Amino acid sequence: MTKPVQAAPVKMGRIRLKRRAAILAAAEQEFACNGFKGTSTSAIAERAGLAKAQVHYYFGSKEDLYQEVLATIMNQWNLTLEDITADDEPAEVLSRYVRAKMHFSRERPELSKIFASEVLRGAPILQTYLGKQQYEWVQSRAAVIRAWVEQGKMRRIDPVQLIIYLWALTQHYADFNTQVLAVMGKDCLTDEEYGELTDQLIDMVLVGCGIATRDTSTHVR
Amino acid sequence: MTKPVQAAPVKMGRIRLKRRAAILAAAEQEFACNGFKGTSTSAIAERAGLAKAQVHYYFGSKEDLYQEVLATIMNQWNLTLEDITADDEPAEVLSRYVRAKMHFSRERPELSKIFASEVLRGAPILQTYLGKQQYEWVQSRAAVIRAWVEQGKMRRIDPVQLIIYLWALTQHYADFNTQVLAVMGKDCLTDEEYGELTDQLIDMVLVGCGIATRDTSTHVR
DNA sequence: GTCTATATTTAGATAGAC
DNA sequence: GTCTATCTAAATATAGAC
Numbered sequence: 001m002t003k004p005v006q007a008a009p010v011k012m013g014r015i016r017l018k019r020r021a022a023i024l025a026a027a028e029q030e031f032a033c034n035g036f037k038g039t040s041t042s043a044i045a046e047r048a049g050l051a052k053a054q055v056h057y058y059f060g061s062k063e064d065l066y067q068e069v070l071a072t073i074m075n076q077w078n079l080t081l082e083d084i085t086a087d088d089e090p091a092e093v094l095s096r097y098v099r100a101k102m103h104f105s106r107e108r109p110e111l112s113k114i115f116a117s118e119v120l121r122g123a124p125i126l127q128t129y130l131g132k133q134q135y136e137w138v139q140s141r142a143a144v145i146r147a148w149v150e151q152g153k154m155r156r157i158d159p160v161q162l163i164i165y166l167w168a169l170t171q172h173y174a175d176f177n178t179q180v181l182a183v184m185g186k187d188c189l190t191d192e193e194y195g196e197l198t199d200q201l202i203d204m205v206l207v208g209c210g211i212a213t214r215d216t217s218t219h220v221r
Numbered sequence: 222m223t224k225p226v227q228a229a230p231v232k233m234g235r236i237r238l239k240r241r242a243a244i245l246a247a248a249e250q251e252f253a254c255n256g257f258k259g260t261s262t263s264a265i266a267e268r269a270g271l272a273k274a275q276v277h278y279y280f281g282s283k284e285d286l287y288q289e290v291l292a293t294i295m296n297q298w299n300l301t302l303e304d305i306t307a308d309d310e311p312a313e314v315l316s317r318y319v320r321a322k323m324h325f326s327r328e329r330p331e332l333s334k335i336f337a338s339e340v341l342r343g344a345p346i347l348q349t350y351l352g353k354q355q356y357e358w359v360q361s362r363a364a365v366i367r368a369w370v371e372q373g374k375m376r377r378i379d380p381v382q383l384i385i386y387l388w389a390l391t392q393h394y395a396d397f398n399t400q401v402l403a404v405m406g407k408d409c410l411t412d413e414e415y416g417e418l419t420d421q422l423i424d425m426v427l428v429g430c431g432i433a434t435r436d437t438s439t440h441v442r
Numbered sequence: 443g444t445c446t447a448t449a450t451t452t453a454g455a456t457a458g459a460c
Numbered sequence: 461g462t463c464t465a466t467c468t469a470a471a472t473a474t475a476g477a478c
Contacts, residue, residue, distance in 0.1 A: 013443080015443085015444075016443085016444090019444090032341070033341070033342040033343065034256060034258040034259060034342055035255060035256045035258070035259050035338065035341075036255075036259070037255040037256070037258075037259030037260075038255060038256050038257070038258030038259030038260075039258075039259075040470080040471060040472085041471080041472065041473090042470080042471075042472090050445095051445070051446075052471095052472090052473095053445070053446070053447085053473080053474080054444080054445065056472075056473060056474080057443095057444070057445070057474095058444095060473095061472080061473075062472070062473095113341050116337065116341060116396070116397075117256065117338065117341055119396070119397050119399050119400050120253070120254070120256075120334050120337060120338055120396055120397075121254040121255060122254065122399050123399045123400065123403075127399070127403065130399070130400055130403035130404065131403045131406075134400075134403065134404055135403060135404050135406055138404040155428065157421070157425065158421055160404060160405060161418065161421055161422070161425075162425075163404075164393065164401060164404070165390060165422075165425060167393070167397075168389045168390050168392075168393035168397070169386060169389050169390065172385065172388070172389035172393075175337070175340070175341060176337075176340050176341075176388075176389070178340050178343050178344045178348070178351070179340050179344065179351055179355075180385060182344075182348065182351035182352045182355065182356060183351065183355055183356050183359040183381060183384070183385070184381055185352075185356055197382065200378070200379055200382055201382070201386075204378065204382075204383075204386060204429045205429070207376065207428065207429050207431065208425045208426070208428050208429030210428065234461080236461085236462075237461085237462090240462090261452080261453060261454080262453080262454065262455090263452080263453075263454090271463095272463070272464075273453095273454085273455095274455080274456080274463070274464070274465085275462080275463065277454075277455055277456075278456095278461095278462070278463070279462095281455095282454080282455075283453095283454070283455095
C-alpha cells in the first residue's frame with residue numbers, strides 16, 4: 001500500500017506549525033528565484049532562520065516540500081472563473097477574471113514564478129494535472145465562451161486560445177516583473193499605477209474580443 | 222586592465238570550434254530546463270558527450286558559458302522591429318513582428334526559456350541590459366506607436382504596455398509550450414496548426430489595437 | 443518530538459599528464 | 461592544445477543525541 005496523496009489531517013503542535021510555515025514561506029522565495037533544481041535546502045533553511053536538517057525533518061525530501069508548495073499554488077489558482085454560464089456577460093466575466101489574476105500577480109508573484117519555472121522545465125510534477133484537471137477546466141470554460149460567440153455577445157475567437165492569452169498577459173506581470181519595471185523605467189509601481197495597468201489590459205482584452213465598453217474601439221477603420 | 226567584454230576574434234582550430242558548438246548546444250538545453258543555478262556543468266558535458274572538465278577548459282566557469290549563451294539570445298532577439306517609422310502601417314508592422322516572434326518561439330523555444338528563467342530570478346546578469354539598451358529600444362518604438370495613434374492609424378493604447386503585451390503573448394508559446402499542448406489536448410503541433418495559432422494571435426492583436434483588417438471586429442456592440 | 447552531528451554524493455574548478 | 465585525474469566545497473539526507 002502506498003501513502004495517500006493527501007496528507008492525513010493530523011493535528012500539529014505549535015512548534016511544528018510555526019516551523020513549517022517559516023519553511024514554506026522561505027521555500028516559496030527560493031523556488032521562485034532558482035527553480036526546483038537550483039534551490040538548495042540549506043538556502044531555504046538559512047532564509048527561514050533554521051538549520052538545514054530541520055527542513056528535512058519537517059518535510060522529508062526537497063521534492064516533498066516542492067510538491068506541497070505546488071499544491072498550494074494550484075489550489076489558489078482557479079478560485080476565480082469558477083462558475084460561469086452562457087447567461088453571464090462576457091465583458092463582466094472577463095474583466096473580473098483579468099482583475100483577479102492581475103491582483104494575484106501583484107500580491108503573490110513568487111507563486112506565479114514557481115508555476116512558470118515548473119512549466120519551463122517541462123512540468124515533470126504537474127504534467128498529469130495539466131493534462132487532466134486543467135484540460136477539463138479549460139474545456140468547460142471554452143464551452144461557455146463558444147456559447148457567447150453563438151449568441152453574438154463577442155467576436156468569434158478560439159476559446160482555448162483566448163484563455164491562453166489571458167494567462168500569458170496576466171502572469172507576465174508577475175513572472176517578468178523585473179523586465180516590466182526596467183523597460184518602464186521605474187523601481188516599483190504604486191497601487192494606483194498598477195491599477196491603471198490593469199484597466200488598460202482589461203480594455204485591450206475586451207476590445208480584442210469585440211466587446212466595446214465605452215469610447216474604445218472607435219478607431220476601427 | 223580588465224578583460225574586454227567582447228572576446229577577441231581569435232581564429233579557432235577545428236576541434237575547438239566543434240567542441241564549443243557541442244557544449245553551447247547542450248548548455249542551451251540544460252539552462253532552458255533548469256536555469257542557471259539548477260544546471261550543472263557535468264549535465265552539460267554529459268549531453269554534449271564530453272567530460273565535465275572539458276566544459277571548463279573551453280569556457281572557463283559556468284557563468285562565462287551562461288553569459289555567452291545569453292549574449293547569443295539577446296543578439297538574435299531584436300533583429301525584427303528594427304527600423305520602423307511613423308510612416309509605416311501599424312497593421313503590417315505589428316503582424317510582421319508577431320509572426321517573427323512566433324516563428325522564433327517555435328524554432329528556438331530554449332532560448333526564450335533561458336531568457337525567461339533569467340528574468341524570473343531577477344535578471345542579475347541582464348539587469349543593466351534591460352535598464353539601458355532594452356529601455357532605449359522600447360522608448361524609440363513607443364515613440365513611433367504614439368505617432369501612429371496621433372495620426373489616427375490605431376486606437377490610443379499605452380505604447381510601452383502594447384510592446385509588453387506582444388512579448389507576453391508570443392513568448393508564452395515558447396516558455397509554456399508544455400502547458401499549451403496539455404490544455405489543447407495535443408502531443409505536438411503541425412506547422413499548419415501553429416500557423417493558424419499565429420494568425421489568430423495577429424488577429425487578436427490588430428483588433429485590440431483598433432486596426433480591423435477584414436471581417437473582424439464586427440461584433441462591436 | 444526536536445535538533446545536532448555526521449555520512450555520502452555531487453558540485454565547480456584546476457593542476458598536471460599526454 | 462587537449463583531456464584525465466584530483467582537490468575542495470556544497471549538496472541531500474539520516475542516525476543518533478537531547
